[in-house]
Amino acid sequence: MNDRIEKRIELKAPISRVWRAITDYREFGEWFRVKLEGPFVPGQVSRGQITYPGYEHIKWQAIVQSMEPERLFSFTWHHSVEPDADIFKEPTTLVEFRLEKAEAGTLLTLTESGFENLPDAIRLESFRRNDGGWTEQMKNIEAYVAQKP
Amino acid sequence: MSRRNPDRKTAARRGQAPVFAALGDETRLSLLSKLSSGQPRSISELTHGSRLTRQAITKHLRVLQRAKIVRCSRSGRESLFEFNPQPIEELRSYLDLVSEQWDQTLTRLKSFVEN
Numbered sequence: 001m002n003d004r005i006e007k008r009i010e011l012k013a014p015i016s017r018v019w020r021a022i023t024d025y026r027e028f029g030e031w032f033r034v035k036l037e038g039p040f041v042p043g044q045v046s047r048g049q050i051t052y053p054g055y056e057h058i059k060w061q062a063i064v065q066s067m068e069p070e071r072l073f074s075f076t077w078h079h080s081v082e083p084d085a086d087i088f089k090e091p092t093t094l095v096e097f098r099l100e101k102a103e104a105g106t107l108l109t110l111t112e113s114g115f116e117n118l119p120d121a122i123r124l125e126s127f128r129r130n131d132g133g134w135t136e137q138m139k140n141i142e143a144y145v146a147q148k149p
Numbered sequence: 150m151s152r153r154n155p156d157r158k159t160a161a162r163r164g165q166a167p168v169f170a171a172l173g174d175e176t177r178l179s180l181l182s183k184l185s186s187g188q189p190r191s192i193s194e195l196t197h198g199s200r201l202t203r204q205a206i207t208k209h210l211r212v213l214q215r216a217k218i219v220r221c222s223r224s225g226r227e228s229l230f231e232f233n234p235q236p237i238e239e240l241r242s243y244l245d246l247v248s249e250q251w252d253q254t255l256t257r258l259k260s261f262v263e264n
Contacts, residue, residue, distance in 0.1 A: 003169045005248050009255050013262040021262045031261040032254060079247075108258075110251060115244060116169040 004113040011106045015099050018106045019070045022097050034060045042067050045087060046075065061087040065094070073097045079118055091117040168236050171216035176201065177209050184219065184232040191227045 021027045025036040036048035048060040062077040078090035093114040100107045213219035
């Protein structure tokens with residue numbers, strides 16, 4: 001099992017366009033579905049309100065880490081669903097957007113790491129919410145047993 | 150898998166089960182594979198066939214126990230160790246959830262920059 005999430009996606013747009021989409025706070029807000037209070041500044045907290053339907057009560061809080069033009073944008077954020085969670089007190093994970101030139105335009109590699117920092121409670125909560133856990137596991141066992149009587 | 154070993158004090162202060170740290174070790178993984186059948190085993194059984202001493206195996210079992218991946222019960226004078234898959238399942242389930250959310254978010258980014 002991996003302790004990080006990694007996604008690679010090719011975007012049919014020049015690297016400069018993708019860089020703007022991920023680092024201009026208004027553009028970021030459009031696709032990420034968050035209304036941000038102001039621009040991203042390395043070392044500073046970014047605040048806002050999630051606009052994704054059903055999650056509007058959740059505040060966005062992240063600490064911008066790196067902004068290397070057209071190469072790397074990264075921030076840390078927390079995973080608490082408590083409305084009064086504080087980014088400085090919660091354990092965080094690191095989110096990195098890396099950009100490279102690709103034939104079609106831009107190759108974006110997204111990684112999120114540091115899940116070992118998260119407390120049990122958060123994992124447990126999502127585990128209960130997410131029907132995938134034990135129910136799925138039981139089905140796997142059933143299927144396995146059925147195949148090999 | 151992370152090879153980093155967060156120090157024990159930090160992990161204890163946060164009150165977390167350091168599942169990744171517990172899994173990032175060959176000996177502990179091999180102990181888990183011995184326990185994965187579901188059958189509770191004693192330290193002697195787990196030490197059998199290993200080059201490690203009983204003390205070393207005990208130390209590794211304690212790490213797994215702290216991460217709640219292994220449960221310990223007593224049978225007479227013996228301690229029996231048993232595999233508990235729940236913390237690993239929780240972690241996998243959470244990573245799946247976050248992973249799925251990123252897929253959706255990146256799909257929105259894709260249409261945002263391509264249109």
